[in-house]
Amino acid sequence: MMPAAIHLDRVSLSFADGSRLFDGLSLSLPAGRCTCLLGPSGCGKSTLLRLISGIADCRVEGTIRFEPDPGPAGRCAWMGQDDLLLPWFTLLDNVLLGARLRGERDPARQDQARRLLAEAGLADCAGSLPGALSGGMRQRGALLRTLMEERPIMLMDEPFSALDALTRMRLQNLSSRLTAGSTVVLVTHDVMEAVRMANRIIVLGGDPVGVRSQLDLPGTPPRPADAPAVSDHYGPLLDLLLRESS
Numbered sequence: 709m710m711p712a713a714i715h716l717d718r719v720s721l722s723f724a725d726g727s728r729l730f731d732g733l734s735l736s737l738p739a740g741r742c743t744c745l746l747g748p749s750g751c752g753k754s755t756l757l758r759l760i761s762g763i764a765d766c767r768v769e770g771t772i773r774f775e776p777d778p779g780p781a782g783r784c785a786w787m788g789q790d791d792l793l794l795p796w797f798t799l800l801d802n803v804l805l806g807a808r809l810r811g812e813r814d815p816a817r818q819d820q821a822r823r824l825l826a827e828a829g830l831a832d833c834a835g836s837l838p839g840a841l842s843g844g845m846r847q848r849g850a851l852l853r854t855l856m857e858e859r860p861i862m863l864m865d866e867p868f869s870a871l872d873a874l875t876r877m878r879l880q881n882l883s884s885r886l887t888a889g890s891t892v893v894l895v896t897h898d899v900m901e902a903v904r905m906a907n908r909i910i911v912l913g914g915d916p917v918g919v920r921s922q923l924d925l926p927g928t929p930p931r932p933a934d935a936p937a938v939s940d941h942y943g944p945l946l947d948l949l950l951r952e953s954s
């Protein structure tokens with residue numbers, strides 16, 4: 709399936725309690741590329757992901773357009789901030805959840821899941837229940853479950869936040885490789901993650917929330933930490949975020 713660009717055009721959003729978050733927000737997320745959303749806590753990054761996925765519990769004006777339109781539900785894979793692993797399934801079965809729900813019995817999927825678990829350093833935990841795993845292990849499991857879906861649009865809300873620095877870098881590389889060619893929207897608080905992973909970075913902020921900065925980075929993610937695009941943009945983005953959060 710062709711990846712789609714996502715365009716928000718003058719989107720305004722109010723919650724059921726009457727509070728308003730966006731007021732005429734416009735932005736574009738390029739097809740088949742990774743866009744990272746940065747911005748202070750509470751500026752609406754997760755809500756924006758929910759809007760794109762179509763599950764937001766709010767009143768929306770303006771338009772959200774997919775180009776080309778990838779068709780009905782099922783086009784997005786979603787990874788939220790909670791891992792939502794099913795406690796009665798092993799980690800392997802959780803990673804295979806989408807395939808199980810669709811009734812797929814292809815042994816190749818099981819091999820693929822085991823391979824990903826090994827790449828994520830979780831080979832020894834394949835048979836463990838989520839309750840016996842650390843937060844970081846569960847988050848890696850949830851990430852693999854999302855990556856297994858191979859959808860044209862991947863929405864990921866702080867997918868590496870519970871990981872130590874080295875595991876984080878390894879999983880960023882794995883994720884970048886497996887989502888290449890999909891339209892990825894990645895919410896993060898980690899500027900280094902954004903400059904390594906993104907083709908486009910959008911910084912949200914202000915009241916009402918708007919686009920404070922938009923940046924298209926050269927080269928193919930994941931970039932090494934010493935790539936020129938990383939060193940050129942890390943400091944200025946950090947400064948901008950510090951100003952936005954004060």
Ligand SMILES: Nc1ncnc2c1ncn2[C@@H]1O[C@H](COP(=O)(O)OP(=O)(O)OP(=O)(O)O)[C@@H](O)[C@H]1O
Pocket residue numbers: 723724725727729747748749750751752753754755756765
């Ligand atoms: N259902 C809701 N009803 C009322 N207000 C809501 C609702 N959902 C979110 N909000 C408010 O909308 C704002 C944006 O929330 P959101 O979770 O999208 O922010 P965020 O940028 O993702 O934050 P963080 O970086 O801390 O995860 C917050 O002020 C939040 O309290």
